Amino acid sequence: MKFKKTLMATSALTVAAGAAFAASHSDMADSMTIVSWGGAYQSSQQKAYSEPYVAMHPEVSVTWDESSAEAVAKLRAMNEAGNITWDLVDVVAADAIRLCDEGLAMEYDPEELLAAGDDGSSAEDDFGDLIVSDCYIPQIVYSTTFGYRTDMVPEGVDAPSQICDVFDLEKYPGKRSLEKRPINNMEWALLCDGVAKEDVYDVLETAEGQDQALAKLGTIKDEVIWWSAGADTPQLLADGEIFMGSTYNGRLYSVIVEQNQPVGMMWDAQVFDLDGWIIPTGLPADRLARVQDFVKFATDTQRLADQAKYISYGPARASSAPLVPEDMKQHMPTDPANAGNTFLYNYSFWADYRDDIDAKFQSWLAK
Amino acid sequence: MTDATAGAVPASKDAKPGQMVAADGRPLKESLNRALRLQKMRALMLIAPLLLFVLLTFIAPIADMLFRSVQNGIVSETLPRATAGLSDWDATTGDLPDESVYEGLYYDLFIAAERKLHTRLGSRLNYEMTGMSSLFRQSGRSLDDIGDVYFDQFKDLDKNWDEAEPWAALMGDADWLQEMQAWKKADGEMPEFELADGMEKLLPRTAETYAAFAVFAQVDEGKSLLKEEPWVLVHTALYQDLMAKDVSGYSGPQAEMLKAADAAVSGFESVTFKDGMNAIDDDWLSHTVWQTIKTYSPEFTNGYFLNAVDMQKTPDGPEFRSENQRIYGLLFKRTMFMSLMITGSCILLGYPVAWLLANLPMRTANLLMILVLLPFWTSLLVRTSAWKVMLQQQGVINDVLVWLGLVNDADRLVMINNQFGTIVAMTHILLPFMILPLYSVMQTIPPSYLRAAKSLGATNWTAFWRVYFPQSVPGIGAGSILVFILSIGYYITPEIVGGTTGTFISNRIAYHISSSLNWGLAAALGTILLAVVLGLYWAYDKIVGIDNVKLG
Incomplete structure (x- = not known):
């Protein structure tokens, strides 16, 4: 019988699956490879999560790999080769959804894997809507927003404060930098072309809406430098190459606060996005047990709040917010003073329309 | 060997009369072949480790990757019943498939959803039709709706x-x-x-x-x-x-x-699969959804290749995509054009340098050689980023020009994030690959030829053009092939300094490998690129002759 053959061929798996249940606290792997983005962000994770964890478990050695930017492709290649060398991977939410769809990330049960909030709320309530995929363990909320050179604001004009100032070349002449992908840019273009915020995605679903967004972007196309790495805009701002540009708020924070550059933040229509962990599927039982233990620790209320000491990203748990240091609060994208007008990255829309709109966007860019 | 005298030995019984035979009575030809074969085998054994290494780590993975450009088994593997049912369905009539196909779809999708394979198929089909990704993801969540109708009734019973x-x-x-x-x-x-x-x-x-x-x-x-x-x-x-x-x-x-x-x-309440699927998501009653599934149900597809040349599969055969979605033709042309420009500038800049290297006294030539090689030893990223600093609007060159008063401060030159920037940076990076073969060819040209030409009355130009240059052509050929083939697949420099108009086809391949995960399309683009390079190589061989290429 056919199915019997399948059974025999995969019976090795049965043993592996059986072993997963047998794993107890005592047989956890002693080493862990964690993948993140490098730079200031990764070091904030090291200080807030892995250093205290290793202090509690001196037998564990943690290796950091700075491959998050290529994580999706690399995980797929590892999965096909049948050799997963990563234990925990830091990715943005859209990538997590993609990995979950591809079966490359493990689904988990929040109540089981994650610690309850310090204020007594259950993990599921504490993270709330931010668990945007069954595989995703959110850590922080960041935003993509604009920074501008304060010394390049024309005389007699107020500093830019509205998203549509980006599209106003008369009032604010100068180069801009935008990310070399349709996501966020299309939404901003429509917002500034008279589309109401709640209608943006309905409009963007249609071919006319996409053309409308591209036409609006076309009005500033000659003045735009398109970036693909998060470090580009801060560098361009520091060099005075551009007047204003979009990037992640944490990058702007370090340009303004740590490097003392004459740069101002423009929070209007900032787009919230998430960064968090996924656990790759197919980990051996001992490594899985270790990673689960680490994740439970690293995503508890205190740890998430600790991370905000080192970088200006908002913790994903509601219960962590009160613990964020006072002087960091004003730099958080979630701070009420900054979050007057915000956008939440629409994951399901972009999961569907990404391929299509990207083809149009790239074709438009190349001409 | 004593075989030379073998003819005198009486012929053995398998040798034909008049044939030369070896000492052991075998025909000489056979004997020689045997000895040669042994030698060849030995030579093969010596290179076997390398051959195996290249085969395993280079040829096999590339072949496997390129093969993805036609592979499409995922649709029929995930939806075996539905695709089998669809083979009888005529997509051109405008009718929806019949109930048995919906039944097959429900069974397939249910099993796929339990095994979490349905979303993978959704993202595969989303490359062809927008919305498939969420159709499959969301349908996977509510598939129980149909089964629950029967389950509840059985349970009540x-x-x-x-x-x-x-x-x-x-x-x-x-x-x-x-x-x-x-x-x-x-x-x-x-x-x-x-x-x-x-x-x-x-x-x-x-x-x-x-x-x-x-x-x-x-x-x-x-x-x-x-x-x-x-x-x-x-x-x-x-x-x-x-x-x-x-x-x-x-x-x-x-x-x-x-x-x-x-x-x-017989008394149970029932629901047709069609209605059930419609209730889960009304897109299942969409004709184009079924058309897409049917179009991509065969195990192999030319869909990726069509995509790679800005076309798409339709029920009426391949068609060009709409104007605003075409990009690959443009990128292929641009990649070719810019690679030719880069090769041309490398020849122009490299030729005099190589000539100097070959004709200066040893000491000076060595110093010059180090200057040529020095950038070669510097990281590619560092060199590319250095060009960014040089060329940008607030960069070194513009600053100097403004300081000299040649350029107005308000309209500084735009030299980066466009084709110009890519050509400049890549010419610089690839220049050693032109200079080195040129140099090694020029070194073999005796200076006395030029002197002889001049003493016979040729002007400097005639002596160079008629005597020296033809002899250096093999070096130009070798350098051009190297530079052209390297530049056609270049990725990192165009990504950093190319902006939007200076990017290559390889940047799109990288995007499809690492971001969109459309490896089939990336493989198709890569296969086309490989075919173009091989085609050009073949044309070069026909026109110039590959024997004329000298690397030293």
Whole structure:
């Protein structure tokens, strides 16, 4: 019988699956490879999560790999080769959804894997809507927003404060930098072309809406430098190459606060996005047990709040917010003073329309 | 060898008269071949490790990657019943597929969703049709809606239909059931599920779906069939079987329960699969969704290649994409054009340098050589970023020009994030690949030729153009091939300094490999690029002759 053959061929798996249940606290792997983005962000994770964890478990050695930017492709290649060398991977939410769809990330049960909030709320309530995929363990909320050179604001004009100032070349002449992908840019273009915020995605679903967004972007196309790495805009701002540009708020924070550059933040229509962990599927039982233990620790209320000491990203748990240091609060994208007008990255829309709109966007860019 | 005298030895019986034979009586030709073969084998053995290494680590992975450009098994593997049903469906009439296809789809999708394969298919089909990704993801969540209709009615009839053990007793072989009941976790592997005899005949759909469930529960989940209740899909299958088949002759385990159900099913509330799928997502009644699935159901597809040349599959054959989605033709042309420009500038800049290297006194030439090689030893990224600093609007060159008063401060030159920037940076990076072959060829040209030409009355130009230059052409050929082939696949420099108009096809390949995960399209683009390079190489061989290429 056919199915019997399948059974025999995969019976090795049965043993592996059986072993997963047998794993107890005592047989956890002693080493862990964690993948993140490098730079200031990764070091904030090291200080807030892995250093205290290793202090509690001196037998564990943690290796950091700075491959998050290529994580999706690399995980797929590892999965096909049948050799997963990563234990925990830091990715943005859209990538997590993609990995979950591809079966490359493990689904988990929040109540089981994650610690309850310090204020007594259950993990599921504490993270709330931010668990945007069954595989995703959110850590922080960041935003993509604009920074501008304060010394390049024309005389007699107020500093830019509205998203549509980006599209106003008369009032604010100068180069801009935008990310070399349709996501966020299309939404901003429509917002500034008279589309109401709640209608943006309905409009963007249609071919006319996409053309409308591209036409609006076309009005500033000659003045735009398109970036693909998060470090580009801060560098361009520091060099005075551009007047204003979009990037992640944490990058702007370090340009303004740590490097003392004459740069101002423009929070209007900032787009919230998430960064968090996924656990790759197919980990051996001992490594899985270790990673689960680490994740439970690293995503508890205190740890998430600790991370905000080192970088200006908002913790994903509601219960962590009160613990964020006072002087960091004003730099958080979630701070009420900054979050007057915000956008939440629409994951399901972009999961569907990404391929299509990207083809149009790239074709438009190349001409 | 003494074979030369073999002709004098009396011919052995297998040698024909008049043939030269070796000392052992074999024909000389054969004997020689033997010796040569041995030598060849030995040579092959010596290079075998390298050959194997290249084969395993280079040829095989590339072949595997390129093969993805036509592979498309995922659709028919994930939806075997639906795609089989669709083969009889005519996509051009505008009618939706019939109920049996919807039935197949429901079965396929249910099993795929349990095994979490449906979303993978969704993202595959989303490359072809926007919205497929969420259609599959969301449908996967609500598939139970159809099965629950039957499940609830069976459960109301007899609670045992919602229990694991009666099901296992009904469907499983008696021996297996005994083994399973005796099995404990400590024993290790679970006894593999076996269907009861005759069950495939009696309840074909139920047997098939229960077996699929059994494999999933035992192998993927590691759960016991005595504890795990079957999917609601199995209840749906049972309803269909009982409606279609007569089970009155059945006398095995759970016969009472089955017969009671058989008597009751005719009164069951039912739902057609089409309506059920429509309720889950009305896109399942969309003609184009089915058209897309049918178009991409064969195991191999030319769809990726069509995409790679800005076309798409339609029921009426391949068609060009709409104007605003075409990009690859433009990028291929641009890649060719810019690679030619880069090769040309490398020749122009490299030729005099190579000439100087070959003709200056040794000491000075060595110093110059180090200057040529120095950038070669510097990281590619550093050199590219250095060009960024040089060329940008607030960069070194613009600053100097403004300071000299040649350029107004308000309109500084735009020299980066465009084709100019890419050509400048890549010419600089690839220049050594032009200079080195040129240099090694020029070194072999005796200076006395030029002197002889001049003493015969040639002007400087004639002497160079008629005597020196033709002899240096093999170096130009070698350098050009190197530079052109390297630049056509260049990725990192155009990405950093190319902006939007200076990027290459390789940047799109990288995007599809690492971001969109459309590896099939990336493979198709890569295959085309490889074919273009091989084609150009062939043309070069025909026109110039590859023998004329000298690397030294």
